[in-house]
Amino acid sequence: MKGGSHLHARGFSTHHVFRHVSEHASMALQFFISAHPKMALQLLLHWVCSYQTLFVKMCSKCGKLLAMDKQSGLVLPPVKRPYCFTSATSTSKNSPTEKCNLNLIQAFHIGCFSEDT
Numbered sequence: 001m002k003g004g005s006h007l008h009a010r011g012f013s014t015h016h017v018f019r020h021v022s023e024h025a026s027m028a029l030q031f032f033i034s035a036h037p038k039m040a041l042q043l044l045l046h047w048v049c050s051y052q053t054l055f056v057k058m059c060s061k062c063g064k065l066l067a068m069d070k071q072s073g074l075v076l077p078p079v080k081r082p083y084c085f086t087s088a089t090s091t092s093k094n095s096p097t098e099k100c101n102l103n104l105i106q107a108f109h110i111g112c113f114s115e116d117t
C-alpha cells in the first residue's frame with residue numbers, strides 16, 4: 001500500500017457518472033441555445049468531445065482523477081466541464097469552436113466545481 005490512491009472497480013459506478021454528465025450536458029445545451037441559438041448543436045457536440053478525457057484528465061482544482069462526491073457518497077471522476085469557449089463570442093472568425101483547444105477545457109469534480117462558483 002503506497003499512496004492509497006488505488007480504488008476497487010466495485011466502488012465506481014459508471015451509471016452514476018453518466019447520469020451526472022447528462023445532467024450537466026442538458027444545462028450546457030440550455031446555455032448554448034440562449035447564447036448561440038444558431039450554433040447550439042455544434043457547440044454542444046464540441047463540448048461533449050471534451051468528455052473523451054473523462055477518465056484521463058485530472059481535476060483542475062484538486063489534481064486528482066477520482067474523488068468521493070459528498071452528496072451521493074460515490075467515487076466520481078471530474079464530471080464538470082465549464083463551457084469555456086462560449087465566452088469567445090466574436091463571429092468574425094469561421095467558428096467559435098476553433099478557439100477552444102479541447103486540451104484547455106478544465107475538468108472539475110462536482111464538489112470542486114461548486115466551491116469555485
Ligand SMILES: [Zn+2]
Nearest residue numbers: 059062109112
Ligand atoms: Zn477535484
